[in-house]
Amino acid sequence: MTGNRVLIADDEIHIIHVVAIKLRNNGFEVIAANNGAEAYELACTEHPDIIVTDYQMPFVTGIELIEKLRANEETKHTPAILLTARSFAISEEMQETLGVEACLSKPFSPKELLKTIQDILHEKAMALHV
Amino acid sequence: MRRQRSLGWAATSAVILSLCVAALTGLHNSGIGVGWRSPTVALGLIACCIGAVGVIFLGLAYHRLVGTVMSIARQLSSASTGSESGLQSGSLLEMVSGLRSELDERAERIGQLETELKDLRLQSRLADRQKQHAEAIIYSLRDAVVVIDESDRLLMANEAAANLLDFDPSAACHQALAETVGQKHNEFVQLLQQSRQSGIEATRRELEFEQSDGPHTLDTIVSCVHEGDKVSGVVAILHDITREKEISQMKNDFVSHVSHELKTPLASITAYSEMLADGEADDEETRKEFYAIIQSQAQRLNRLIEDILNVSRIESGLIKVQKEPVSLAILIEHQMQMIKGFAEEKQITVTGQTPIIFDQVNADKDMISQVVVNLLSNAVKYTPAGGSVRIETQVDEVERLARVTVADTGVGIPADELDHVFDKFYRVGANNKQAKGTGLGLNLVKQIVEKVHGGRVFVTSEVGRGSTFGFELPLAAAVAAGAT
Numbered sequence: 001m002t003g004n005r006v007l008i009a010d011d012e013i014h015i016i017h018v019v020a021i022k023l024r025n026n027g028f029e030v031i032a033a034n035n036g037a038e039a040y041e042l043a044c045t046e047h048p049d050i051i052v053t054d055y056q057m058p059f060v061t062g063i064e065l066i067e068k069l070r071a072n073e074e075t076k077h078t079p080a081i082l083l084t085a086r087s088f089a090i091s092e093e094m095q096e097t098l099g100v101e102a103c104l105s106k107p108f109s110p111k112e113l114l115k116t117i118q119d120i121l122h123e124k125a126m127a128l129h130v
Numbered sequence: 131m132r133r134q135r136s137l138g139w140a141a142t143s144a145v146i147l148s149l150c151v152a153a154l155t156g157l158h159n160s161g162i163g164v165g166w167r168s169p170t171v172a173l174g175l176i177a178c179c180i181g182a183v184g185v186i187f188l189g190l191a192y193h194r195l196v197g198t199v200m201s202i203a204r205q206l207s208s209a210s211t212g213s214e215s216g217l218q219s220g221s222l223l224e225m226v227s228g229l230r231s232e233l234d235e236r237a238e239r240i241g242q243l244e245t246e247l248k249d250l251r252l253q254s255r256l257a258d259r260q261k262q263h264a265e266a267i268i269y270s271l272r273d274a275v276v277v278i279d280e281s282d283r284l285l286m287a288n289e290a291a292a293n294l295l296d297f298d299p300s301a302a303c304h305q306a307l308a309e310t311v312g313q314k315h316n317e318f319v320q321l322l323q324q325s326r327q328s329g330i331e332a333t334r335r336e337l338e339f340e341q342s343d344g345p346h347t348l349d350t351i352v353s354c355v356h357e358g359d360k361v362s363g364v365v366a367i368l369h370d371i372t373r374e375k376e377i378s379q380m381k382n383d384f385v386s387h388v389s390h391e392l393k394t395p396l397a398s399i400t401a402y403s404e405m406l407a408d409g410e411a412d413d414e415e416t417r418k419e420f421y422a423i424i425q426s427q428a429q430r431l432n433r434l435i436e437d438i439l440n441v442s443r444i445e446s447g448l449i450k451v452q453k454e455p456v457s458l459a460i461l462i463e464h465q466m467q468m469i470k471g472f473a474e475e476k477q478i479t480v481t482g483q484t485p486i487i488f489d490q491v492n493a494d495k496d497m498i499s500q501v502v503v504n505l506l507s508n509a510v511k512y513t514p515a516g517g518s519v520r521i522e523t524q525v526d527e528v529e530r531l532a533r534v535t536v537a538d539t540g541v542g543i544p545a546d547e548l549d550h551v552f553d554k555f556y557r558v559g560a561n562n563k564q565a566k567g568t569g570l571g572l573n574l575v576k577q578i579v580e581k582v583h584g585g586r587v588f589v590t591s592e593v594g595r596g597s598t599f600g601f602e603l604p605l606a607a608a609v610a611a612g613a614t
Contacts, residue, residue: 012394012397012398013475014398014401014402014423014427015397015398015401017423018398018401018402018405018423019401021405021410022401022405022410025410056390085389085390085393085394085397086386086389086390105393106393106394106396106397107393107396107397107399107400107401108397108400108401109400109401109404110401110404110405110410111404111408
């Protein structure tokens, strides 16, 4: 798991900051973007192993970012986690429709986010072995 | 009777004629003296004969007439006294009696009819008055009302309906509805026709109507008017719910925005607290950084809650206002320092102008500070990196007021949205994605300036070039002069 690259997209610099510290403390390489458009560019050029994105961001929202990622051959299989501070919950069915592997509501626990990332990457690795 | 009289006249005429002829013949044949043979004598004889016969005839006629009258009088007398002999004496009594009872019945019936006629006239007047009242109500309704008959012809439509469906009501009466309102409102026409055909008591549907100021949603209730088993007409009432739907949507958006705005600083507080608790901050410097972030996010949370509460307090008139002479220049300078950190994060320069003239206003310092900081933070929020924000104060000596303007080089606001930017929960559609917000900040500015301080807010904007928001407050001297 160590050395995996995580792209985090959020317009709240404090969220990027705290998530980056947590992940780096646990051996991950972190790249960050503060809006959807920038995140898409980084996803195409830096090829992260997993993307963590906020739902509501300026210019290109988290949902629009995922749609763009899924439409691109290079990024269509990159797992994504959606962070949301919206008032509604996102069901598993909706997650599948959106094309995200997991969805966490704000406020979230950095520990929980770390575990989710690790689980998804582990599953992905197992699937590749099979 | 008439026949007898005719026969009498005929007989008398015959007698007179024969007597005249006999007299003339006799005189001629007898050769009586010269005096008798003269025409004068002959005419005198004839006149005497005629006079005699006339007297006899008149006597007979008089006798007959008197007899008849006396007979009638007796019968009438008998009838009136009810004597047996009178009743038996002839049919006239029965006839008169029948006639009288019939006349009595007729008179009674006429009386009844007159009473009924009066009632009907009264009911008619009442019905006319009720109709006028009903029409006055219908014509003054803001809801559109349309009435059609069993052949889908327009019977009645009020002004609201004419405006909504765009037709001339004076020329449309008894015209086919489909032709009157045209293809544009086909869905509405079809709904009325289907309701009439189905005969369903009431149908309710939301219909979209394209108007000059954009699409409107109307809650449409269509009711059938029945005459026996048949549908004799259809009444449609259309209530415009466009604004209600907008408000409902705005409330939903507000809950969503507030939830997002509250959760965002809370997310930072939660995450940094957990990091501290888990010992993820290695050194004292990192821990201090985490504490500072938690503190700033808690303050942000508090400001947001205060915004929500202040709007509510001002609206309900419960807010405590402490007005005092305040120098706008000093207050603005202080708020500029507060916003600079946020502006520097976005690489936006904030500049101001310090006036050298008297600019004191009689205001609640904290509230006007909030106005200034809201305008400044909005300007920074909607200005792309590298842009600039400038705040200026002017004093209008003629109008005796101070004017503050905050100009940015931001994205700007479309002209059709400018009128709504101070509305509660309103967020400019095109800018919604660019920055987060509750749609409360500018409403709070308006409430504080206009409702609490009797000032005025204004905005000018050009898409792609930037916006200028501002407010005017009466100068402290002007307020004092007004008070005395």
